[in-house]
Structures are given as structure tokens and as C-alpha cells.
Amino acid sequence: MNNWIVIPIVLPLVTGLICALIPNSKIALQRTLALASSAFYVAFSFWMLSQTFSGEIFSYAMGNWSAPFGITVVVDRLAALMVTLTSVVAFLVLTYAVQGTDKRGPYFHFLYQFQVLGITGAFMTGDLFNLFVFFEILLLSSYNLLVYSGGKKRIKAGIHYVALNLVGSALFLIGVSTLYGVTGSLNMADMALSVAALGPEDQAILQAGGLILMVVFALKAALLPLYLWLPSVYGAATAPVAALFAILTKVGVYAILRTSTLIFGPEAGVGADLIEPYLFPLALMTLFFGMVGAMGSRRMRPMIGYLIISSLGSMLASIGLFSQESISGAVYYMVHSTLIMGLFFLLVERISLQRGPFTDEIRVGWKLSQPGLLGLLFFGAAVAAAGLPPLSGFLGKLLMLQAAITEPGGFWLWVVLLLTSLLGLVALSRVGTEVIWKGGEVPPAKQDQIERTSALQAAPLVAILAVLATYSALAGPITEFTDALAAQLLNPEQYIEAVMVDPVIFPDTGMSDEFLTKDH
Incomplete structure (x- = not known):
């Protein structure tokens, strides 16, 4: 088991919870803890990225529940790169925020770390429902960070942002539920196998569920005509929050790229034509x-x-x-x-x-x-x-x-x-x-x-x-x-094998044809 995989998720989770317990009167302690945690996150993410240079894909089954029954965390080249990018942006922006922005309201470091947690988890999760969960974590944090330090402009932008994303979350659940009803799974690797085995009679429902998901991801990625929310929201947030938000839209791009090459890839029958x-x-x-x-x-x-x-x-x-x-x-x-x-x-x-x-x-x-x-x-x-x-x-x-x-x-x-x-x-x-x-x-009178x-x-x-x-x-x-x-993205067999093959049940080093064609 690759236990180290969960560190990028656990680290901001623990850091955020500890920061929430530290009173605002001890903001220096919160800053020290947050900066130390973020610096370690940067170093670890680069090490994790280096582990993917060989092309190996790492997976970890939470609670030792093997896929598709448990929660799986997966690190391939794309996930490692996006986590590394997140760590660098989060650390550099935090070094700016600790110089005054974090004192404009309570619980800044708690919210900031949970924002990083949601973004990281979205890049590393191996199943669609937990992608939804991490989306909600990052959205809940972003709601609060957007209105951080108050003001009419921020409150107005926050209301629009919340309303729009509530609709997006509802559509996300509808899309996931539709795909689950067709494939019987939420694990993305298992869904890729199931989709490839579906008959023509299920293609219409499959495509409907897939397109609903793509609409949600397009909303997150600010794809026309779903981008009108972005300028006002990013323009209203404080500078460090807006700078961190620069990574948020990339979660939507990542989701489109991941699902369109893995679940709806060429082997899926519907293919990229979806x-x-x-x-x-x-x-x-x-x-x-x-x-x-x-x-x-x-x-x-x-x-x-x-x-x-x-x-x-x-x-x-x-x-x-x-x-x-x-x-x-x-x-x-x-x-x-x-x-x-x-x-x-x-x-x-x-x-x-x-x-x-x-x-x-x-x-x-x-x-x-x-x-x-x-x-x-x-x-x-x-x-x-x-x-x-x-x-x-x-x-x-x-x-x-x-x-x-x-x-x-x-x-x-x-x-x-x-x-x-x-x-x-x-x-x-x-x-x-x-x-x-x-x-x-x-003017001299305005120098102050x-x-x-x-x-x-x-x-x-x-x-x-x-x-x-x-x-x-x-x-x-x-x-x-x-x-x-x-x-690696365009050849998803390695991803499926890394997630789905349990050495106890499937001792072969490679996936057998029987396993690949089995209807899960």
C-alpha cells in the first residue's frame, strides 16, 4: 500500500483544524504553522512528482477497501503535476497574505487550508462521488474566503457565486446518479471498464449522464456561456484569495480532461465524441x-x-x-x-x-x-x-x-x-x-x-x-x-490496472484479457 499518497490531503486537513483551534489573538502562531505546513507541502509535492517520472501510477485504497468498493486515491503524472502547481501557488500566495490580509477577519488560515484540501483532493481522488465531495469542500471554503473582510461588493458577488454553484452541485449529483445507475459504480477506473461493456440500449442514458457532468465541469472551467460569473467574483475577492482562485478553474479543466480520456475515452464506445x-x-x-x-x-x-x-x-x-x-x-x-x-x-x-x-x-x-x-x-x-x-x-x-x-x-x-x-x-x-x-x-494632503x-x-x-x-x-x-x-492519459489501461488490480486476487503483473473484458 502506498500510504504516503494521502499526505497532500491529510496535511492541509490537520493544519486547518489546528489553526481553527488557535485564537486570532495568536495570529503569529497560526502564520508559523500555516507557512511551515505549506513549505513542507511544496517539498513533498515535488518529491511526489519525481516518483511519476518513470510512468508508474500509484493508488491507495482508504481503509484497505479495494476498488471499486472503497475510496481510492490515485497519483499519476497529471495528478502529481496539478498537486505540485497547487502547492507552489498556495505557498507563494500565503507568504503574501500573512503580511496583513489574514488579519481582516477570523479563521483565514483554517479556510485557506481547507481550500487547498479541496483542490488537492479533487486532483487526487479516484472516484466521481468523492470528486463531488472535494468540489463541495473547496466551494464552501471559497464562499467564505470570497466575502472575507466583508463589504457590499463582496457580499453581492458571494450571493451570485453561491447560487450558481448550488445549481452546479445539484446537476453534479444528477449526472453522477445517472452514471451510477447505468454502470453500477462510482470508481472512475471501474466505470471505464463498465462503460466499455455497455450495450447499445444503454448508450443514450450514458451520454445524457456524461453530458450533464460536462456541463458542471464547464461551469467550473468558465467555458462559454457559463463564464459570466468569473470577472465579478474574482474582482471582488481580496488579492490573495483571488490569486488562489486562479487554480480553481483548473479543477474544471482537469475534470474535463480526466473524464473525457478515462471514462469516455476511445475504448468506451461513446469515445471523445461525447x-x-x-x-x-x-x-x-x-x-x-x-x-x-x-x-x-x-x-x-x-x-x-x-x-x-x-x-x-x-x-x-x-x-x-x-x-x-x-x-x-x-x-x-x-x-x-x-x-x-x-x-x-x-x-x-x-x-x-x-x-x-x-x-x-x-x-x-x-x-x-x-x-x-x-x-x-x-x-x-x-x-x-x-x-x-x-x-x-x-x-x-x-x-x-x-x-x-x-x-x-x-x-x-x-x-x-x-x-x-x-x-x-x-x-x-x-x-x-x-x-x-x-x-x-x-496631492500633499493625500500622501497618507x-x-x-x-x-x-x-x-x-x-x-x-x-x-x-x-x-x-x-x-x-x-x-x-x-x-x-x-x-499516459490517452492510454488509460495503466490507470485502470493500477487502481483495479488487487495483487491478492489478481497475482499477475499485468491485467488479463479476461479481467479487461469482465462486466463489472
Whole structure:
């Protein structure tokens, strides 16, 4: 049994519960515990990622109840990469939050750790119902973090966010129940075997349940027309919360990628055709209209929300081609997008605090008191986000474009991705010109409204840029890993064998044909 697999889930769970027991008067103790736990989580996640380099898939049956009867936690290349990304974002954002944001209300560290718990569990769970459970954990935490420190704007956005996700949760249960009624299982590996054995008479119900799930995942991934909630929600949250939320939409992308290649893969009979007719065109429209929203934004925070939507559209369009190269490029770009959007939310707060009443408005206001520091950070972030060389945004888009050359519909990805890259550059240039480089002098009577950025506050922002630079410099070995990751996803037999084969019952090292064809 691979007992170590559960550490990324247990660690934030225990840390969060302990932080909840520590009174707010001892916030320093909460900070120390949370930072130490998050640092260990980063180190462990990188070690876990290294264990998947060989291609081995690890599984752990909770309570020693073997699949499909018990709860299974699974770590393959994709899960390990997403957990590592979560750990890095969570740690760097936390180092920013402990410098004051966490004191604006009670139980910040408890909620933060449970948010990380929900995200991590969603990436590692091996069955659909526990995917729903972890979705609810991360959603409950995000509800509270969204309205953290109060305010009419946050409460209004929170009500919309809660109402929309309650509908999504209800649809999730309907979809899971439908699939359970057809397959008799909730374990994703077992469902893959059962789906492949279903007769023609069950295909309609199977596809209905699968499409309901895809609608839910599309809501989480902010796919058109289900993305309108994102700019207002992300724009209302505090900067560290919004930066952590940058990983939330990737849970939806992950769920689409996991289920469409495992449960509804080519061996399932329904195949990728379940979502292929819809995913690619909807993703292209999401990419385009997200960037149109960014161009039309009057404030920086909603603009970042639209940039997130556009980036989600690009990676989902690449995934929608369902080739090894396109999935590899999308996964590479996903890591970049999460890091750069998290950086933008933190950076916009530092800029807004030096603009007084102009806050994050995209118009000429007061000059920044630290134009050199914030200007350089913005320039680096803008280069990465616009997809200009040599940073990872350019490399990710290049990989997706190369993959699209030989694919049907690839021409449209070229057109839309290049056009939106140009529009993104224009939108970010407008911000740089009107917010960073122009501006009048701060009135002497208003100097007390200006908050300078300290070295400690700037450190997490610089660290994220450094991570992106390292990510770009290591593009060669990283793309080799994402290529292997995509190949593993498109050949789900190894995943099924790692989860379903109990050495006591099936002593063979490989799955027998009898086991593969058995109706579970």
C-alpha cells in the first residue's frame, strides 16, 4: 500500500483544524504553522512528482477497501503535476497574505487550508462521488474566503457565486446518479471498464449522464456561456484569495480532461465524441470573447478575470483536439496561466494601493510612488501573459499551435489564438500606459492614502516571476514530461490496472484479457 499518497490531503486537513483551534489573538502562531505546513507541502509535492517520472501510477485504497468498493486515491503524472502547481501557488500566495490580509477577519488560515484540501483532493481522488465531495469542500471554503473582510461588493458577488454553484452541485449529483445507475459504480477506473461493456440500449442514458457532468465541469472551467460569473467574483475577492482562485478553474479543466480520456475515452464506445463536437468551438468562442471582455474592461481586476477566461479557452481548445501533442501543449500552458494570473492579482493590489481614489481603474490618475519596482514587475508579467518570447506564455502557445497544424480545425485555433494574443498585448499596453507610466503628482494632503510596497511584500511577486523564468528555461525536459503525461492519459489501461488490480486476487503483473473484458 502506498500510504504516503494521502499526505497532500491529510496535511492541509490537520493544519486547518489546528489553526481553527488557535485564537486570532495568536495570529503569529497560526502564520508559523500555516507557512511551515505549506513549505513542507511544496517539498513533498515535488518529491511526489519525481516518483511519476518513470510512468508508474500509484493508488491507495482508504481503509484497505479495494476498488471499486472503497475510496481510492490515485497519483499519476497529471495528478502529481496539478498537486505540485497547487502547492507552489498556495505557498507563494500565503507568504503574501500573512503580511496583513489574514488579519481582516477570523479563521483565514483554517479556510485557506481547507481550500487547498479541496483542490488537492479533487486532483487526487479516484472516484466521481468523492470528486463531488472535494468540489463541495473547496466551494464552501471559497464562499467564505470570497466575502472575507466583508463589504457590499463582496457580499453581492458571494450571493451570485453561491447560487450558481448550488445549481452546479445539484446537476453534479444528477449526472453522477445517472452514471451510477447505468454502470453500477462510482470508481472512475471501474466505470471505464463498465462503460466499455455497455450495450447499445444503454448508450443514450450514458451520454445524457456524461453530458450533464460536462456541463458542471464547464461551469467550473468558465467555458462559454457559463463564464459570466468569473470577472465579478474574482474582482471582488481580496488579492490573495483571488490569486488562489486562479487554480480553481483548473479543477474544471482537469475534470474535463480526466473524464473525457478515462471514462469516455476511445475504448468506451461513446469515445471523445461525447464532448468533441462541443468543446472545441465553445473553447474558441471563450478564448475570443474573454479577450474582448479584457479589452473593454475599465478596471484591472475584472480585466484579469477576463484574461483568465481567455486563457482557459485556449487550453480547452487545444485539449478539444484530443491529440497527444495538443494535450501536452495545453497542460504546459495551464501551469503558466495559473502562475501568471495569480501574480497579476497580487500586483494589481500593490498598484491600486498607490493610486488612492483611482484604485484599479484603467485611466490616468496619480503617479505611482514606486514606478520602477511595480513597473518592472508589470512589464515582466505583461510579457508572460501576452505570450511574448522568451517566457513560458510564448512557449505554451507555440506548442498548442504546432499541435494544431495537422489537426482538423487547427486553422481556426491559429487564427483565434494569434488574434487574441494581439488583443491581449493591446489591453495590457493600455494598462501600462495609463496606469504605470502616466499620472499626476499625488496631492500633499493625500500622501497618507498611499501605501508603499515593502521588500517582503514584493518578494512573493518576484518569486512567481522567478518560477516562470525557471519554467521557461526548463521547457525542454518539462515538455518531455507533458508529452509523456498526455500519452499516459490517452492510454488509460495503466490507470485502470493500477487502481483495479488487487495483487491478492489478481497475482499477475499485468491485467488479463479476461479481467479487461469482465462486466463489472
